[in-house]
Amino acid sequence: MASGNMKEIKRRVKSVESTMQITKAMELVASSKLRKAKMRAEEARPFFDELYALMCRTAGETRGLDTVYAVKREVKNRLYIVIAGDRGLAGGYNSNILKMADTAWVGGTKPKIIAIGKKSVEFFSKRDYELIGEYPGLAEMIKVADAADIAQTAVDMFLSHETDEIKIFFTQFVSPLVQNPVAMSVLPIIAPVGNLDRPNRRTVDYDPSPEAVFGRIIPRMITSLIVCAVNESYASELGARRTAMENATDNAQEMIDTLSLAYNRARQEKITNELNEIVSGANAL
Amino acid sequence: MTLFRLKILTPERVLFDGEVQSVIVRTTVGDKGILAHHEPYVAALGIGQAKVKNGDGAERIGAVSSGIIEVTEEKTTILAQSFEWADEIDVERAQKARELAEENIRRWKDDQRKLDISEYKLKRAINRISTATRK
Numbered sequence: 001m002a003s004g005n006m007k008e009i010k011r012r013v014k015s016v017e018s019t020m021q022i023t024k025a026m027e028l029v030a031s032s033k034l035r036k037a038k039m040r041a042e043e044a045r046p047f048f049d050e051l052y053a054l055m056c057r058t059a060g061e062t063r064g065l066d067t068v069y070a071v072k073r074e075v076k077n078r079l080y081i082v083i084a085g086d087r088g089l090a091g092g093y094n095s096n097i098l099k100m101a102d103t104a105w106v107g108g109t110k111p112k113i114i115a116i117g118k119k120s121v122e123f124f125s126k127r128d129y130e131l132i133g134e135y136p137g138l139a140e141m142i143k144v145a146d147a148a149d150i151a152q153t154a155v156d157m158f159l160s161h162e163t164d165e166i167k168i169f170f171t172q173f174v175s176p177l178v179q180n181p182v183a184m185s186v187l188p189i190i191a192p193v194g195n196l197d198r199p200n201r202r203t204v205d206y207d208p209s210p211e212a213v214f215g216r217i218i219p220r221m222i223t224s225l226i227v228c229a230v231n232e233s234y235a236s237e238l239g240a241r242r243t244a245m246e247n248a249t250d251n252a253q254e255m256i257d258t259l260s261l262a263y264n265r266a267r268q269e270k271i272t273n274e275l276n277e278i279v280s281g282a283n284a285l
Numbered sequence: 286m287t288l289f290r291l292k293i294l295t296p297e298r299v300l301f302d303g304e305v306q307s308v309i310v311r312t313t314v315g316d317k318g319i320l321a322h323h324e325p326y327v328a329a330l331g332i333g334q335a336k337v338k339n340g341d342g343a344e345r346i347g348a349v350s351s352g353i354i355e356v357t358e359e360k361t362t363i364l365a366q367s368f369e370w371a372d373e374i375d376v377e378r379a380q381k382a383r384e385l386a387e388e389n390i391r392r393w394k395d396d397q398r399k400l401d402i403s404e405y406k407l408k409r410a411i412n413r414i415s416t417a418t419r420k
Contacts, residue, residue: 046294050294054327204324205325205326217327217353223366224366228296
């Protein structure tokens with residue numbers, strides 16, 4: 001019995017060890033990729049912040065100038081651009097952002113979805129969402145041309161009243177250990193509160209006209225927002241994966257320790273039993 | 286000459302952040318020069334060159350491909366899809382991109398979307414080449 005038990009434990013230790021090797025390797029891969037992705041996301045951040053601020057500022061300045069982009073409508077139809085990873089095994093990374101998008105809407109019709117990343121595509125197609133665009137395989141690196149396509153589709157839908165609200169769901173990279181899923185409103189552009197009360201506010205000169213500038217700028221703004229959001233998300237994904245794999249490796253180590261302890265106990269027990277048998281055999285003689 | 290703060294940003298990096306005398310950019314409606322105390326202004330940028338006159342009067346030229354320029358009281362910001370200083374441009378690469386784009390334009394004669402993209406790429410390549418060679 002005891003020897004059978006020992007064999008079983010040994011087999012399990014081996015399998016846990018090989019799992020640990022894999023998780024360890026994934027952790028290392030994620031952390032080396034993370035360095036690059038983090039740099040890319042951080043370098044894009046000034047652009048991203050400036051762009052979003054500009055969008056909001058412009059919306060504030062043009063209040064009263066009926067631009068269709070800044071007018072809030074009653075929200076009946078929504079369009080969500082949801083960015084998740086192409087791969088799993090990244091802890092809560094994928095499920096956090098997907099669940100957030102899944103539960104973000106109340107009333108009205110089910111949001112239409114533009115899904116970026118394989119996991120996002122899978123999630124929404126399983127749940128009967130209407131997918132306007134599917135972009136699996138872009139979570140690591142999105143081309144400007146693809147982002148421009150998505151932006152144009154979104155803007156066209158907004159202009160043709162197919163959607164009253166466009167939001168982009170992505171994961172903000174705070175640090176390798178902290179990632180925040182966020183929902184960012186894209187259209188209509190929401191002006192920051194208090195912008196109108198700024199003293200000596202001067203009217204902005206738009207070349208050639210606000211409408212024309214908006215028409216040209218907005219798709220580009222959204223394109224850049226998408227590119228930046230994908231970069232942020234990818235860095236977050238790698239951060240989340242590294243943490244998850246680190247935990248998995250630690251857990252595997254712990255499991256191996258427990259199993260070794262059990263193995264040694266079983267071995268000792270077996271020796272004791274054998275000794276007992278020998279001694280009692282000698283006594284019987 | 287009065288200086289003002291100029292920031293040039295792309296999604297890849299911050300290219301410039303400092304005090305300048307003037308900047309000239311190509312907007313979708315023509316070239317536009319900005320000096321200090323310019324009124325608040327927003328315009329879309331086309332494919333073209335940007336000329337920046339530094340605080341010491343030295344001029345630098347960069348190749349811009351589509352973006353936005355915003356002038357506020359505090360600063361002027363150029364948010365560009367891509368921006369390269371003339372001395373950073375890889376002319377050989379731009380030359381190759383140009384040839385590829387020309388070839389694609391011939392090949393995708395019937396596909397409007399692909400044609401548009403190729404045309405855009407061609408314009409960018411030509412802009413890069415002319416920016417790099419005229420320094």
